[in-house]
Amino acid sequence: MKARLGWAVALACGVVCAAEPARAPMDWKSVHPEAIAAWKSANNAPDGVVADAASHTVRFLVEATGLAPAEPAEFFAIGPLSDRAYESLFVTVASPAAVADAIERAGVPRGVPSDIIGARLWPSGEKLTLSAVPLSTNVSERAVLAFADLLEDTAAKEEGAVLLAPFVYTGGARDASGAVVAATNIPCAVFALYSHAPSILQLDGQFDQATAYGRFRAKAKFPAGSLFELALRWGGRTTVLRRDVELTMPTLKEKLASLRADAAAHDLFVRLSFGAGTTVGEAAEIAEALSLVDGKGLKMDGPLPGQFFFRAFLPDPAWRARPGRLFQPFEVHVAADGAKRFVFVEEDWSGEGLDPVLKPRETPFADWSELPKLIGQTGETGAKINVLFIFAPRATPVSALTPAVSAAGDRIATFYVFGE
Numbered sequence: 135m136k137a138r139l140g141w142a143v144a145l146a147c148g149v150v151c152a153a154e155p156a157r158a159p160m161d162w163k164s165v166h167p168e169a170i171a172a173w174k175s176a177n178n179a180p181d182g183v184v185a186d187a188a189s190h191t192v193r194f195l196v197e198a199t200g201l202a203p204a205e206p207a208e209f210f211a212i213g214p215l216s217d218r219a220y221e222s223l224f225v226t227v228a229s230p231a232a233v234a235d236a237i238e239r240a241g242v243p244r245g246v247p248s249d250i251i252g253a254r255l256w257p258s259g260e261k262l263t264l265s266a267v268p269l270s271t272n273v274s275e276r277a278v279l280a281f282a283d284l285l286e287d288t289a290a291k292e293e294g295a296v297l298l299a300p301f302v303y304t305g306g307a308r309d310a311s312g313a314v315v316a317a318t319n320i321p322c323a324v325f326a327l328y329s330h331a332p333s334i335l336q337l338d339g340q341f342d343q344a345t346a347y348g349r350f351r352a353k354a355k356f357p358a359g360s361l362f363e364l365a366l367r368w369g370g371r372t373t374v375l376r377r378d379v380e381l382t383m384p385t386l387k388e389k390l391a392s393l394r395a396d397a398a399a400h401d402l403f404v405r406l407s408f409g410a411g412t413t414v415g416e417a418a419e420i421a422e423a424l425s426l427v428d429g430k431g432l433k434m435d436g437p438l439p440g441q442f443f444f445r446a447f448l449p450d451p452a453w454r455a456r457p458g459r460l461f462q463p464f465e466v467h468v469a470a471d472g473a474k475r476f477v478f479v480e481e482d483w484s485g486e487g488l489d490p491v492l493k494p495r496e497t498p499f500a501d502w503s504e505l506p507k508l509i510g511q512t513g514e515t516g517a518k519i520n521v522l523f524i525f526a527p528r529a530t531p532v533s534a535l536t537p538a539v540s541a542a543g544d545r546i547a548t549f550y551v552f553g554e
Contacts, residue, residue: 139218151448162212162219164197165359170227173269173361176232182227185236192236196224200358203286206348209326210285210335218321223284223352224362230324231317234305234334237262242368244305247331248340250391251547253443254436256429257336258374258403261300262366269361282515285327286351296337301325303368306334340429375400378438382409383416386423393432403435406444406533415528421447440540442532442549449550454521456492463521464509464546468540470527474499476508478516502537509545520547528553 170182173195177184183194183482196211199219209222213230218468226233227291238244245259267281284298290297307315316323316332326333327350328343375396381389396402407422408417421444437443452458462479476497481490497508509516522542524535535551
């Protein structure tokens with residue numbers, strides 16, 4: 135492989151490449167505009183990208199940034215308006231919007247990007263493969279490089295060979311008009327190597343930005359401005375299946391078996407609701423069962439409207455103790471008779487100790503519709519909080535608590551339910 139990569143470097147550019155760019159945020163400037171114009175003309179591709187619906191293939195031109203193997207790669211490819219060339223292998227000649235449009239013209243259905251706030255933790259979409267050809271003006275035979283020939287995954291032994299697996303076309307986050315956010319918004323990601331909703335392409339998995347940082351690196355340093363033609367290919371068979379499922383303890387075994395059957399032939403994404411009569415204690419048991427299969431056959435895909443995400447019923451027990459929390463979320467305590475108390479835990483840092491003095495402020499309330507007002511009354515301090523802990527007896531029906539989602543879901547991003 136080293137010989138192959140060395141050959142690729144030699145072929146990467148038919149003319150002398152310009153000086154290496156500074157390794158700091160900067161706007162990208164094309165090094166070989168004449169060669170880029172020639173490729174566009176030869177391929178009848180004024181945007182720098184070509185789609186072939188018959189073969190479900192997209193080809194597009196990219197420029198190497200000169201990223202070295204010692205430098206972390208947060209992006210495989212960014213768009214031409216990005217300022218992140220210092221942490222990306224390639225810059226696309228075409229905009230992210232043009233690449234996304236070409237992928238869909240090649241017949242690939244648009245997927246759904248991950249969204250941490252919406253509890254969609256898995257990128258959803260059809261799977262693509264990638265190959266790269268370094269362009270040269272003086273060599274007739276060209277090397278063909280696979281995705282894993284270009285990138286190194288330093289955690290492959292521990293986490294699995296993700297670079298050898300197909301990746302996901304999500305289409306990226308869109309604005310209110312349906313436009314590709316990455317086309318104009320920094321970092322203008324075409325293919326981020328961490329879970330980044332605007333990126334139109336994503337690795338098939340969950341990749342938190344903090345833990346993924348430094349995991350991926352260039353296999354070899356291609357001189358800045360070296361031109362490559364990347365090809366994306368789709369097999370043509372739709373594999374993504376989405377299902378909305380209502381679960382109760384009596385139906386859990388049967389419905390999990392049905393989901394396993396669907397997952398055998400599809401990339402299955404599931405949204406969950408809890409059936410009538412399901413208690414907080416039962417919901418926790420169901421959620422525990424789902425956590426064992428999430429990502430291992432099926433993927434839990436965020437909550438249904440007005441419902442809790444299943445992991446809301448799997449809070450860390452240590453969070454019950456206020457002094458040990460990193461911050462103080464809002465709390466609602468529900469009694470066995472249905473009485474409710476809203477608690478705002480103010481942190482007083484004015485003392486001499488290293489820890490704040492906690493000052494809980496309780497307010498009884500009757501209806502969940504009062505929650506937004508109670509939250510609003512916490513002022514500037516409360517405006518920073520978007521997490522709500524609900525404490526309720528294990529025998530409480532989940533349906534007695536879900537109105538909290540409808541009432542405060544626009545303000546609260548994360549709910550956790552503690553069974554008492």
